[in-house]
Amino acid sequence: MNTQTRTEHRIRYGMVMDTRKCVGCNACVLACKNENGTPHGFTRDWITTTTRGRFPKLSMEIRSERCNHCENAPCVTVCPTGASHITDTGIVLVDHDKCTGCKACIAACPYDARFIHPAGYADKCTFCNHRVEQGLDPACVSVCPTESLHFGDLNDPDSEVSRLVAENEFKVLHPEAGTRPKLFFLV
Amino acid sequence: MPVSRRNFIKITSATFGAAMGAGLTTRGWSRAPQPDPETGTDGDRVVPSFCELCFWKCGIQAHVKDGRLTKIEGNPHHPLSRGHLCPRGTGGAGLLYDPDRLRQPLIRTGTRGAEEFKPVSWEDALDEVADKLTRIREQYGPEALALFSHGYGASWFKTLMHAYGTPNLTHPSYAQCRGSRQTAFELTFGAGVGSPEATDIEHARVLTLIGSHLGENMHNTQVQDFARAIERGADLVVVDPRFSVAASKARYWLPIRPGTDIALLLAWMHVIVEEKLYDRDYIEQYAVGFDELKAHLADKTPQWAYAATSIDPDTIVETARFIAGGRPASLVHPGRRTSWTGDDTQRGRAIAILNALLGSWGRRGGILRPASYPLAKVPIPPFEHHETRPPADMPKGVIYPFASSPLSHGIRDASIPGTADYDIKAWMLYGTNLLQSLPQQDRTIEALQNLEFIVAIDVLPTDTVGWADVVLPEATYLERYDDLHAPAWHDPYVAIRQPVVDPMYDSKPGWWIAKELAKRMGYGQYFPFEDIEEYLAERAERSGIDLMELSKKGAITASEPTPVTFEEGVEPSFPTPSGRIELYSQQMADAGLPPLPDYTPPEEPAADQFHLLFGRAPTLSFARTANNRLLGEILDDNPVWIHTRRAAELGLKDGDKVDLINQDGVREGPATVNVTERIRPDCVYIVHGFGQKAKGLHFARNRGISDTRLITKTRIDPVMGGTGLNVNFVRIEKAVS
Numbered sequence: 031m032n033t034q035t036r037t038e039h040r041i042r043y044g045m046v047m048d049t050r051k052c053v054g055c056n057a058c059v060l061a062c063k064n065e066n067g068t069p070h071g072f073t074r075d076w077i078t079t080t081t082r083g084r085f086p087k088l089s090m091e092i093r094s095e096r097c098n099h100c101e102n103a104p105c106v107t108v109c110p111t112g113a114s115h116i117t118d119t120g121i122v123l124v125d126h127d128k129c130t131g132c133k134a135c136i137a138a139c140p141y142d143a144r145f146i147h148p149a150g151y152a153d154k155c156t157f158c159n160h161r162v163e164q165g166l167d168p169a170c171v172s173v174c175p176t177e178s179l180h181f182g183d184l185n186d187p188d189s190e191v192s193r194l195v196a197e198n199e200f201k202v203l204h205p206e207a208g209t210r211p212k213l214f215f216l217v
Numbered sequence: 218m219p220v221s222r223r224n225f226i227k228i229t230s231a232t233f234g235a236a237m238g239a240g241l242t243t244r245g246w247s248r249a250p251q252p253d254p255e256t257g258t259d260g261d262r263v264v265p266s267f268c269e270l271c272f273w274k275c276g277i278q279a280h281v282k283d284g285r286l287t288k289i290e291g292n293p294h295h296p297l298s299r300g301h302l303c304p305r306g307t308g309g310a311g312l313l314y315d316p317d318r319l320r321q322p323l324i325r326t327g328t329r330g331a332e333e334f335k336p337v338s339w340e341d342a343l344d345e346v347a348d349k350l351t352r353i354r355e356q357y358g359p360e361a362l363a364l365f366s367h368g369y370g371a372s373w374f375k376t377l378m379h380a381y382g383t384p385n386l387t388h389p390s391y392a393q394c395r396g397s398r399q400t401a402f403e404l405t406f407g408a409g410v411g412s413p414e415a416t417d418i419e420h421a422r423v424l425t426l427i428g429s430h431l432g433e434n435m436h437n438t439q440v441q442d443f444a445r446a447i448e449r450g451a452d453l454v455v456v457d458p459r460f461s462v463a464a465s466k467a468r469y470w471l472p473i474r475p476g477t478d479i480a481l482l483l484a485w486m487h488v489i490v491e492e493k494l495y496d497r498d499y500i501e502q503y504a505v506g507f508d509e510l511k512a513h514l515a516d517k518t519p520q521w522a523y524a525a526t527s528i529d530p531d532t533i534v535e536t537a538r539f540i541a542g543g544r545p546a547s548l549v550h551p552g553r554r555t556s557w558t559g560d561d562t563q564r565g566r567a568i569a570i571l572n573a574l575l576g577s578w579g580r581r582g583g584i585l586r587p588a589s590y591p592l593a594k595v596p597i598p599p600f601e602h603h604e605t606r607p608p609a610d611m612p613k614g615v616i617y618p619f620a621s622s623p624l625s626h627g628i629r630d631a632s633i634p635g636t637a638d639y640d641i642k643a644w645m646l647y648g649t650n651l652l653q654s655l656p657q658q659d660r661t662i663e664a665l666q667n668l669e670f671i672v673a674i675d676v677l678p679t680d681t682v683g684w685a686d687v688v689l690p691e692a693t694y695l696e697r698y699d700d701l702h703a704p705a706w707h708d709p710y711v712a713i714r715q716p717v718v719d720p721m722y723d724s725k726p727g728w729w730i731a732k733e734l735a736k737r738m739g740y741g742q743y744f745p746f747e748d749i750e751e752y753l754a755e756r757a758e759r760s761g762i763d764l765m766e767l768s769k770k771g772a773i774t775a776s777e778p779t780p781v782t783f784e785e786g787v788e789p790s791f792p793t794p795s796g797r798i799e800l801y802s803q804q805m806a807d808a809g810l811p812p813l814p815d816y817t818p819p820e821e822p823a824a825d826q827f828h829l830l831f832g833r834a835p836t837l838s839f840a841r842t843a844n845n846r847l848l849g850e851i852l853d854d855n856p857v858w859i860h861t862r863r864a865a866e867l868g869l870k871d872g873d874k875v876d877l878i879n880q881d882g883v884r885e886g887p888a889t890v891n892v893t894e895r896i897r898p899d900c901v902y903i904v905h906g907f908g909q910k911a912k913g914l915h916f917a918r919n920r921g922i923s924d925t926r927l928i929t930k931t932r933i934d935p936v937m938g939g940t941g942l943n944v945n946f947v948r949i950e951k952a953v954s
Contacts, residue, residue: 051444053432053462055835056851060307063847064288065258070850081460085860085894086472090465160257173291175301175437176444 042101042120043157044184044212045171046194047094052178054079054092058170062096065158065169072145074155075170091217094170094179097122097143097155098203098211105135105144105152114152120184120212121159126151140207157181184212258287264717265292265771267702269368269694270305270312271838272390273297273413273436274702276771277306279695279717286310286695286717295772296438296708297413303435304836304851311847312676312693313718317915319678319690320722330665332683332912339725339733346687347737349670350381353643359383360605361642363628367839368648369714370691372700373731373744374674378645380740382603384623385641387610389654391622392939398555400619400937401565404802406578407792410551411587411705415781418442418550420582423543425454427478427568428557429550432462435835436553452543454536456481458830459858459902460895469536472897475828475943476558476819477525481533482567483816484522487514488537489574496544496576503789504573506801506812513813525816544575546582559932559941560817562619566802567814573798579789585781590703590711590773593759595752597743609637610938617938618808624938626655626931632664643670647727648691652680653840653909656928656940674730677844678913690724692716697726698749701756701767707781711762712772713753728752810936819944826946827863827901829879831924837906840925843917844909855904855921856891859949864892867949874952877901877922879945881929887952888922901947 054077062068062075075096082089099122106114106122113128114135124135129151136144136152147153158168162181166172171179182189187196191214194200200214260280268275268289276295280287289309293300322342327333337345353361359382364374366388378386391399399409410416418424418431419442431443443463447453453467456478464470473481489495490511500507519530519537526533540547549571555561577583610627611617613636617624629651631637632644641664655661665671665684673685676693691697699714720726732744746752757764767773780786793799806812822828834855836848843849857877859869869875869890876886885908896902907921932941 050466051447053435053440053444053835055304055432055435055440057302057304057307057835059851060304060836060847061288061290061302063850064307064310067258070846073850081893081895083894085460085897086470088460088465088470088894090460090462090895092462092465169288172300173302173307175303175435175441177301177441178444 040118040185041183042185042212043099043162043181044120044191044214045157046180046191046200046214046216048178048180048216049091049093050216051176052092052094053176055175057173057175058094058179061169061173062155065161066156068153069148072147072153074153093215095141095203096170096213098141098209098213099157100209100211102208102210104138104140104207104209108134108138110134117159121157121162123156123159124152124154140204140209141211258282260287264715265294265769266695266714266717267295267712267771268302268306268309269370270309270842271436272368273438274369274704274712275302275306275437276712277302277309278771281717284718286313292771294770295712296706296710296774298437299441301437301441303437303440305435305838305842305848306437308836308845308847309695311845311849312842313695313721315677315844315846317678317844317913318676318722319682319688319724321690322723323688325686329686330662330684332678334688339723342687342689343733343737346672346689347734349686350643351738353670354381357640357642358605359603360385360609360639362645363387363632363641363643364645364647365389365625365628365649365651366647369699369702370694370697370727371647373728374645374647376597376743377731377735377740379600380735380743381738382601382605384605384608385610385628387623387625387628389625389649389651392624392626392937393556393654393656393942394554396556396622396937397561397934397939398551398553398565400621401562402551402569403621404562404619404793404805405566405569405573405799410584413438413704413706414551414553415585415587415705415707416548416550417582417585417707418548419445419449421446421451421543421546421548422582423452423454423540423547425456425540425547425549426463427456427482427550427552427564429552430457430461430463430832433835434553434833452539454540458828458897458900469532469539471528471532471536474525474527474897475830475900477816479560479564479567479814479816480517480522480525481528482564482571483514483517483814484519484533485537485540486510486567486571486574487517488519488534489541490514492538494538494541495574499545499576500574503791504798504800505795506799509801510570510813525818541575545577545580547575548572548577548583549575551584556939557941557943558819559934559944561934561939561941562936563811563814570800570814573800578798579783579787581782581784585707586787587705587707587781588709588779589705590709590775591760592701592703592711593756595745595756595759597745606639609639609641612636613638617933617935618810619936620938625651626657626940627938629655629661629664632668633660634667642668644668644672646671646673646675646681646685648675650679650681650840653906653923653925656925656931656942658926659929674727676724678911679840680909680911683911683913689730690722691730692720692724692726696720696724698728698753701753708774709779710772710774711760711767713767715768805936822899822946825948826880827859827949828899828943829877829924829927829945829947830900830902830943831905832902834904837904840906840909843906843920844914846916849916852904853920854889855907856889857922857949858891858893858896858902860896860898861892861894863898864890869949875949876952877927877947877949879927879929879947883927883929884953885922885926887954901949
């Protein structure tokens with residue numbers, strides 16, 4: 031995309047995931063696999079369940095996780111070929127042709143969001159950039175029966191994601207890594 | 218535990234390596250060659266239809282590219298999906314492209330159950346079935362044939378059975394599943410809660426779940442409403458021996474001793490009645506038997522219930538007040554599979570009566586009274602009147618007075634000669650895997666061995682299909698038309714199922730199979746159409762439906778909003794004998810049954826035993842989806858949940874392999890151990906649907922264990938004949954194999 035045309039407003043895509051509503055059904059995972067043709071045995075998003083306490087005093091958090099599309103993305107910094115890059119809308123992508131499959135990005139990612147596609151390149155969530163460009167939500171957001179996933183422009187204060195982050199208690203994963211992730215979890 | 222991408226592969230697809238070794242991934246079930254991930258998978262055609270991965274029947278939009286299904290999305294025009302889907306519906310391609318699908322008609326060559334068949338032409342297969350069924354009818358009468366069915370495509374075979382003249386049409390979804398709930402609500406309100414259930418979860422202020430594990434039990438609209446209720450600030454009371462996903466979102470989780478729910482429900486009602494927290498106007502206006510109920514509840518104190526349930530009395534009082542505080546938008550969910558302990562209709566009655574006290578029936582946030590989209594029928598000649606005997610679903614001399622649908626296990630038993638008033642001699646199986654759905658598998662096998670003829674219509678070579686004499690391969694829901702669908706729902710709608718792709722292999726749609734059999738057996742007049750499109754066009758025209766629009770959108774919703782509550786104008790009518798809500802059931806008293814729910818203490822496991830509990834995972838439907846390799850990437854095993862302390866006592870750790878041995882010495886294994894705090898120490902839990910044995914299910918075979926094989930004991934519900942399944946106990950030993 032051409033940054034020159036976006037003088038007034040620069041889009042910064044991010045995602046909000048509501049752990050309070052998510053039931054961990056994995057529809058997001060299957061929709062992603064269908065949408066992106068992810069090979070058998072690999073996945074770009076996944077469910078994490080964390081249980082705390084002892085019976086019967088228990089609590090549980092369910093998260094749908096994926097690439098955090100960090101603003102300070104270590105995978106981009108370490109990439110020796112420039113294959114890993116950040117688009118002007120803030121989406122972290124991998125240029126398959128430039129990727130040599132060296133795995134430096136996999137080692138650098140604190141979220142373990144990447145894998146080597148059998149075709150030889152590093153692969154991960156693209157926020158369904160091809161759908162976003164058509165004005166659609168990412169496949170995981172679209173399928174979600176509990177509407178726990180929200181996608182939009184964090185630079186637009188009126189967007190749903192901005193509103194949710196402004197109005198709710200949230201957390202990010204591995205804040206200590208200093209990656210400035212753009213996947214926010216409502217808790 | 219930190220989750221790693223590489224671990225994901227190891228954990229959730231533990232047998233992936235083995236599958237590779239067996240060559241499964243090279244058999245072309247998945248899309249090959251892999252599309253470029255950046256090009257997307259939008260179809261050049263998008264076909265709306267409705268799902269059949271479970272019975273909820275959500276609207277789908279199926280994308281087709283170069284003649285191949287690429288993805289399935291939720292249909293925004295369909296009120297059950299509202300643009301979203303559950304994981305099973307999303308994974309429908311795993312059924313369509315299952316390499317193990319039945320490909321051509323088969324006739325048995327080996328001994329029955331040996332799963333040895335030869336492929337034959339449709340002509341030969343249909344002639345054989347028509348000939349055998351006609352002979353059975355001539356020799357034993359039409360009652361000697363039974364149809365066991367599951368799924369929407371069964372409608373065509375039901376027509377065939379009515380023409381044939383048998384009353385033995387049955388589906389395990391009654392006696393093995395939701396039957397007791399249905400009968401309990403019919404006895405109390407004069408009507409059931411329907412399917413899909415007409416609960417208004419979205420608007421409930423308090424939602425109480427008695428063993429229902431919404432979220433794991435993944436019925437799309439219901440879970441959507443559940444999430445919306447959470448968002449609106451609704452509070453949950455969850456009664457479950459296991460810390461379910463729903464329990465994790467609850468204000469109150471009551472980890473009850475299994476089988477004692479009636480005691481808790483009676484104690485709750487004791488508090489609500491004693492403290493006058495119930496809806497007095499509603500009860501006075503609509504109900505009968507309040508005085509009898511009040512007297513019955515007098516000694517059902519929280520202290521009394523504590524001994525039974527292990528829930529402390531203060532918590533019982535507090536939750537009772539909390540539940541009453543939300544009325545009338547306080548919904549005590551009726552449940553779905555309620556075949557637990559044989560007193561299930563009584564528990565269902567207690568739930569129904571509690572809902573009546575809360576005034577939630579016919580109210581927003583409670584149980585709605587929806588209508589169906591009006592559909593006209595395509596006229597067929599009246600079925601010939603046969604002097605047939607009643608269904609053979611009850612043992613000799615036994616009556617379950619309020620059974621409202623033939624009992625599947627009873628018809629199974631009647632297929633063992635001399636058990637019932639007459640013998641069943643032949644089965645038609647449509648989409649139902651009885652070896653995995655009926656308890657007491659040895660009896661099912663004995664019946665299968667004794668029958669004179671078995672025909673199975675199915676998509677996959679399941680355990681039960683392996684016992685058939687003739688196998689007819691049906692096209693999947695993605696390859697066929699079915700009848701129009703218009704269940705009662707908040708927004709009345711009509712939906713169409715239409716083929717997304719052409720039938721693969723030599724499979725045929727159910728309507729065609731039924732019509733061809735009817736033609737051969739002399740019942741052709743009951744299928745008065747050349748093909749299904751002609752039938753659908755006529756039905757749509759008679760119903761005033763624009764078929765073009767329906768086919769384009771997949772579903773049409775009634776234009777005017779329809780009232781669903783008493784406040785909105787639904788007539789409060791209760792088609793019981795008294796015409797009112799029957800808190801006290803005179804008709805039960807007349808039948809010699811307790812007219813008010815009584816608590817009977819369940820049997821307790823021995824010190825080294827556990828209650829065997831089972832339930833659902835979001836990616837599984839019954840025993841139907843375990844061979845779906847797409848869904849199998851999420852879950853391909855059913856580890857046995859065991860509490861940390863009991864596991865330590867047995868020297869077990871996560872991932873160990875164990876056998877489960879039930880009270881009758883039946884050993885099932887090996888199972889993988891899941892050590893967890895999320896369950897009572899006296900229970901173990903597994904997900905239902907694994908442990909299949911069919912040779913032809915190359916993916917599902919021997920993955921996980923089957924609860925069905927461990928259910929050698931049932932307790933029969935005296936009200937409606939359902940099978941209580943949660944009455945089996947198991948010991949755990951290190952696996953022998």
